[in-house]
Amino acid sequence: MNAPTEPAAGGLPYDTHPKTPETKLPAGACDAHCHVFGPGDRFPYAPGRTYTPVDAGKETLFALHKHLGIERSVIVQASCHGKDNTAMLDAIAAGGGRYKGIAMVDADVSLDELKRLDDGGIKGVRFNFVSHLGADADIDGVLRVVDKIAPLGWHLVVHFDADRLETLAPILKRIPLVMVIDHMGRVDASRGLDQPAFGLLLDLMKDERFWVKVSGSERISRAGPPFHDAIPFARTLVETFPDRVLWGTDFPHPNVKKNMPNDGDLVDLLPLMAPTPDLMQALLVDNPTRLYFTDRA
Known part of the structure; x- marks a missing residue:
């Protein structure tokens, strides 16, 4: 992987030396949440962005996935590129059918x-x-x-601070599409499984339109590496809703201001989140296949 040449404004540069995971991923494993950033000289960042990341283009992402044993991926448009999805589309086109994407668009x-x-x-x-x-x-x-994307069979991905869910939940329940919630609803792991925000997330997940990503352990952790305080939340979601959970690295981890994770270590959290082969297969292979890769033979 190419080393970043400068720190990202508002966040740390990603770890350029991911360890080789001890966990062997199942065939067809999918990283359902990652990003491509630039390179800025080819794919400029949005003028109104709130942060400027370290460049991490498609070659860097592809190399990481090969190293980790990840065969497929869903690239999520990040706000630093705004509504210009060009860098993501370029990466998908280079991915040989193994990559899909989530866009950002204007109303x-x-x-x-x-x-x-x-x-x-x-x-x-x-x-x-x-x-x-x-x-x-x-x-x-x-x-x-x-209204515009429903005929395409697309879904929504919703990224929110945990304290927004009480207000957002009634609105989301009105939307007649599948909705995927990012990063375990960004709950605060230090507040425990009984916190109201996690209760609201579990209640929302009872509706089969909703899916959730058990990504972002480093974001919800308050104990720091190896982020084990995030595991009870991820495991609860995986065991309670095994057919509507996804996992992703969140590489290159935008806006992480301390405790930048090593992506190999994040892979090694997976057996703690999904402790049986069936749960691991659903999380990494079967669920992303249903949501993203049904057009493939």
Whole structure:
């Protein structure tokens, strides 16, 4: 992997020496949440971005996945590239059918543009309700996009701070699409499994439209590496909703300001999250296949 040449504004540079995981991943394993950043001289970052990351283009991502034993992936558009999905589409095109994507779009996005994105391997749209990423997505705009993407069979990916869920949940329940919640709802691991935010997430997950990513252990942890305080939350979600959970590295870990994870270590958390072969197979292979790769033979 190429070493970053400068620290990212607002976050640490990613670990350029991922360890070789002890965990052997099943065939077809999917990283369902990662990003491509630039390189900025080819794919400029958005003028209104709230952070500037270290470049981590498709070659860096592909090398990481090969090293970790990951065969497929879903690249998620990050706010530093705004609504310009070009870098992601370029990576998907280079991925030989093994990569799909989640875009960010404007509320007034045209049907022709959505068709172009669909042809490029996009399977859904992401909306942010996270303070450090700027203004929340406009709810009316979200609903307008929902109407446009429903015929494509796409879904929503929703990224929110845990304290937003009480307000967001009633709105999300009105949306007639599959919705994927990022990073275990960004709960605070130090507050325990009985915290209201996690209870709201579990309640939302009872509705079969909702899926959740057991990614971002380093984000919800308060104990630091090896982030074991995040495991009870991930394991509860995996064991309670085994057919609607996904996992991702979140590489290159934007906006991590301390305790930058090593991606090999994150892979080695998987047996703690999904402690049986059946749970691991569902989390890493079967579930992402159903959601993202049904168009493949």
